[in-house]
Amino acid sequence: AELRMAWWGGESRHVATQKAIAACGEKYGHTVKGEFTGFDGYLEKLTTQMAGKTEADIVQVNWPWLPLFSKNGDGFADLRTLQAIDLSNWSEADLAAGSMNGVLQGLSVSTTGRVFFFNATTFEKAGVPIPKTWEEFFATTATIKEKLGKDYYTFNAVKETAQLLTTLAVVQKTGKDLVDPETNRVAWTPEELAEGISFLGKLVETGAIRSQKEEAADGNVNLFEKPSWAEGKVAGSYEWDSTYSKYADPLKDGQVLTPVPMLKLADAVTDGVYRKPSMVFSISKNSKDPAAAAQIVNCLLNEPEGIDALGTSRGLPASKAAATRLGEKGEPEVRAANAIVLAAGGPTVSPFNEHPEIRAAFIDTLEEYAYGQLDAKEAAEQIIDTVNDVLAKFD
Amino acid sequence: MTEFQALNDRVAARRARVRLISTAVRYVLLFSVGFVMLYPLIWLVGASFKTNSEIFSGAGFMPANPTADGYVKGWQTSTPYTFGRFFWNSFLIILPKVIGTAISCTMAAYAFARFDFPLKKILFGSVIAILLLPNVVTRIPQYILFRDLGWLDTFLPLWVPSAFAGDAFFVFMLVQFLRSLPADMEEAARVDGANSLQTLVYIVVPMLAPALISVCLFQFMWTMNDFLGPLIYLSSVDKYPVSLALKLSIDTTEAFEWNRILAMSVLTITPALVVFFAAQRYFIEGISSGGVKG
Amino acid sequence: MKGHRLLGLGYLAPYIIGLLIFTAIPFIGSFYLSFTSYDLMSEPRWTGVANYERLFTRDRTFIKSLNVTLLYVFITVPLKLAFALFIAAILNHRLKFIGLFRTAFYVPSILGGSIAIAVLWRYVFASQGLANMALSTLGIAPVDWFGDPVNALFTITLLRCWQFGSAMVIFLAALQSIDKSLYEAAAIDGAGKVRTFFWITLPLLTPVIFFNLIMQMVQAFQEFNGPYIITQGGPLKATYLLPLYIYDEAFKKFNMGYASSIAWVLFAIITVLTLVAFWSSKKWVYYAGDKRS
Amino acid sequence: MAKVQLKNLEKVYGNAFKAVHGINLDIEDGEFMVFVGPSGCAKSTTLRMVAGLEEISGGEVVIGDQRVNDLPPGKRSIAMVFQNYALYPHMKVRGNLAFGLKIAGKPKAEIDAAIAHVAKILEIEPLLDRLPKQLSGGQAQRVALGRALIKKPGVFLFDEPLSNLDAKLRASMRVRITDLHRQLKAEGLSSTVIYVTHDQTEAMTMGDRICVMQAGHIMQVAAPKELYNRPANLFVAGFIGSPEMNLVDAELVDGHLSIGTQRLPLGSNLQARLSARPAEAVLGMRPQHLSLATDGPAFTAKLTNAEFMGHEVYLHADLEGRKLVSVVGAAEFEALGRSDLIRLRPDPRKLHVFDKTDGRNVSL
């Protein structure tokens, strides 16, 4: 059959994926045409295509978009009905994460999560060890600022990183994800959230991170583009495990970036890891030949031809078959970071954490908090109200 | 007499000095504004020869270790095609679009400026209305329209509307320009036996040339830069124009190589700049006279 | 001469066909959508004026965004026009390299959309960027260009003013077409440079000022790229212009119906302001008036 | 045969303004007809209806034997020369000349021959490869003339072709055009001309006949001499002749002429010549017919201004509030000496009397 597959990505992913679809296409006698672009505009294009029912047969979907495209589990083909896919390669958790309303809508390609990266060189220079708990962290921060200078920061948190840090703090305290799957409402009390927000505030007060305003003043430049990061003056961040190289590469003069397990609060009940499928493959419900598409998807994720060609271009694969086959391939630090993510504990993360409106509610409110327009309590209430409103639409 | 001469000389000298100062002030101002205007372009070209880490080390434009890496790698692209292919696609989109725009907008402008017909006011009103409407919202209905026409993944949606004088701005501009031209030559042509079409082709179009050139230039540059249109309507990579190809390697969640992007940006704007510099005289004449007659 | 009327329609045929098919249908379509709830995935659901009601009664973001937009337009347009006029006035002297300058000043308008420009722009206005470096050499304290909500909008405005080329070119052409003898008459009447500018030049430029005003206003109301690329609407939504809001609603939040209603409100505002401008122009625009043969 | 006939020709503009009020005029083949009249009297409108550039609202235009109301301009066998030349700015002179023939699909050789011929007649050979903007006014005018000539039309239409030229050039182009017309006629070519101008000198010197128009009406059609000597009405009398005819309220009683309080016996019996006896009369005297009287009866007037014209002097005088102009020889004026008062005597044989109510000349 003639199939189309759409994805976003960078250079290496494009090359790998084209190879993979060629190989899998040949294997099953299908021709698969790749439609790919950068991340910018991909959502808009997919949205338009979904509205026009003209999306590709196989679509790479960002996991948080699932509720947008398939609120009731009917946006894409039901993958469980497609024989060709060997679902045994995924854990129940992965399958659950790819389901909407109980219908399997997307197959997790890889699992990703946030980990802490610290610039070991900077810590060494200040003669302090890399912290393991938040308490140590604050102490270390004080030492570094004292020894190396006020313009040294130990951490970085802007935009969604700020949201996820707040989330981390709350989850560690409460052991609950933002959304209660039972009620489909915010699981946290305003007080709990307020405490998380205050934690963020404390990071600023102690000089661990730069204030939101200072970040904005620099034009909200990406961390890896900042000269201060490259020079080690920002010594740590909380990032996706798969992005290790992006942050490690710009570092100058042989500085070393190390992935570190979750820092924990003294009274933490869990690691609070934010772990999720990084992206999923879905099959269009408008596909003329879903069976053929399923064959290709299975080939890409579970069969040697696909696995070999794709390699780690989408992170370390979630499929067991692929994980086994790839073995120790891939950068060791990325593997280490991924291992940390997989090992850490925490509640199941709901895709609503990254729902655009919910994310906007967090970022906007945290910004107001950072600019001193709200106190932590008010901010917490505002976030919870807004989030609940959004969630209500999905009842 | 000599006293005379001396006086004259003194006065002339003072006047020359004042003039010199005033001129100097003007030039300093103009040069500094000009520098600010052009700096981005200079920076862009300079940065495209920098290494990735150097790009972010400051706003200077001189590369410390010049490298053409960005160009070499960028040209290869991550696809089976080189950048040349994408230029060719851009060309395939731009050529019919520019030609279609020029022809259809000229016809529309000719009708509005030189003929009387029923509903003229309303139709001209529609030109203005299109000008005012934010285009974000018509995108989805338009997409569905083209889907129903079966034009997705072809170049048609990109240039057919333009070929039907869909770019209200150009129609408006040409109408303004044409209104400022006397109709005598056209009457002379009619007396010479030319019908209205011949008059349009042989007389009006040549006189409209400056405005038409700027229309073509604008259309050229806008189309070259247009990203959303091709993104939405084209799915096959082998049909991508350069604007889209430029974004191929930009995945904001993964690392990306800036110098390659900047290098390709330079290549992307080069045609527009070349065309602009080549035709700037007509271009400026065109837009200015199109605008003067409010 | 009869049939002339139909001939005109004949030449307009492509436009009319295009208008009916490619413009009118989506136009009406979006108007319809503005009365529906439409998430793109399921069929639009008719909700009457609910969208509009929500806009004007409950949507704080809309009000904020509307305010920002109006502020932006009312700052950008005069500033850009004034700057364009200022440069045009300087160029309007027998100087060498006029063509060169004119061309150089136009270049930003061409570069416009390039992402590289956005990147550079961030560097220029970063807290330790070029702009602040330049200010500090002049002994002026550094400015928080992006971090401060008020400044951020202004910085976006600067970006737009930087693209003053086409307005300037139009001004320049108009300036050059002013009859020199009017200046001479004023000189003989004893008017100095300043008074000549304000009493003679400026009134004579009102038609192009008006033209530029309308054009720039329409453009400013539809500004998207600047805030989208550089500030993403922040900080504190200080640069969250309506088109950005519409875009977010439509393609990030999938509220196409709601987005349509905002767009139509924006359309209405632009139209009303344009009409007001036209109406008021009778009072302040001096029309040369065609000397009919 | 290129007679032109206007029959009850009317023009109503879109704004319901009636510019031409049913004109009737026959122009003979080969005739040089001049339309003259003040600005806005619809000369151009009429001409443009003949050309086919303006829709005809009523009546008809006949060229040769054909009713042309519905023919496009290109089919009417006419050529037109415009006031501002209307040369195609993007074509060389050669291209301008060739355009009409090219449109008509003439072979290249024929076109070239025609261009060579016309260029020779008009002495524009050296200009053939220039663009219009590289031409002086007079040259451009000749090229415009060439563009008309080359088509060998039945009728030439001119709309104030000389009014953009300066006085000297105008005088020489005037002669050139009439010469050309004579030459065409001599060659037996169709050469009817309709020539629009607001300059009475051009009208007088160029036209075989002159059609004087006012506000969309024809006031008089006649040969120049006739117009000058026997103007049919006040309007024509005032319009034709330079300086303008003196027109004053006057009384004619018992062989005497009274202006204001002054009374003058007329040698001839002017009254006898009158075809009617108007309740109020306006007296017309051409400045040339109002001479300085050294002796005998005369009007006494105050000299207000004397314009020295070389051979002649224009005397501006004030006769009890009425302004009069008299043209006298320079020598004669010289002889007068410095004086504030002058004595003026009209030539009774050259006086015109008009009925003030309808303007009709009752002394023809």
Added chain:
Amino acid sequence: MAKVQLKNLEKVYGNAFKAVHGINLDIEDGEFMVFVGPSGCAKSTTLRMVAGLEEISGGEVVIGDQRVNDLPPGKRSIAMVFQNYALYPHMKVRGNLAFGLKIAGKPKAEIDAAIAHVAKILEIEPLLDRLPKQLSGGQAQRVALGRALIKKPGVFLFDEPLSNLDAKLRASMRVRITDLHRQLKAEGLSSTVIYVTHDQTEAMTMGDRICVMQAGHIMQVAAPKELYNRPANLFVAGFIGSPEMNLVDAELVDGHLSIGTQRLPLGSNLQARLSARPAEAVLGMRPQHLSLATDGPAFTAKLTNAEFMGHEVYLHADLEGRKLVSVVGAAEFEALGRSDLIRLRPDPRKLHVFDKTDGRNVSL
């Protein structure tokens, strides 16, 4: 006192083009001085140096007793009327008149009074609330005049103020301006006028004195009559007078005048009048002094064209390839009957002889 003196006045344009070559001219207080000359002869440049609109490259301009080289135009006590009126198009007539006074900071009452006064003189009261575009040419010209008058300047400068008007209006404005000048003078106001025109009729009729210029040099400065009757050189002779003086190569031998192969005895001894004996002579005969001869000796020429001017006829004739123009009375021409050949006799007392090499009039 508003004498104007130009002393060694020079103008070199930026492109090193020398437009004015050291002019010396004294203009008396109250004098009406006309600058006349062909296009490009630097009339405007000179005037504009007086006005202060053009930088003075050398020499000086004195107005009254003050050297004004370095004064801005507004301070020179001058007013100027421009060819295209240069009315401020965005101001009503009233505003146009008031502008200069407002700039000078005059109180409103005074300005209003001045406007009323000037408007009355120029009969523009009903126009005060119109915009310039609502004015006809003549009205606009009067407003421009008013704008100059209202300032009560020492010197009025006019740069071809009438050349945009049609013939009739020009004639009447001509008179109006000279009347106005006389009136100002009578009121004892400063009223020196420098008036630039390229129209010799205007120059002749308006000027107290005329300064004929060519290519940045003064050719002759004299009263109109002097200029007409005794042109100092070929240039002035050809420029002044309408129609132009006939200038032909001729030989004067033994009291006989030869043109081409024809030879004519002169009654008077023209030769005796000559101040020099040029190697090559150019003969000048005004058309008015070349009359139709019914009998006696005369030149025979071919009549090529006759322009009927009402009272007179301009005869264009060809004398062995030389074009001659003669002005004759209409009646005289009538009497001639249809004929191709005419006999022309110059008036020997009015003949001018020029030295072809330097153009000097040797017959003065």
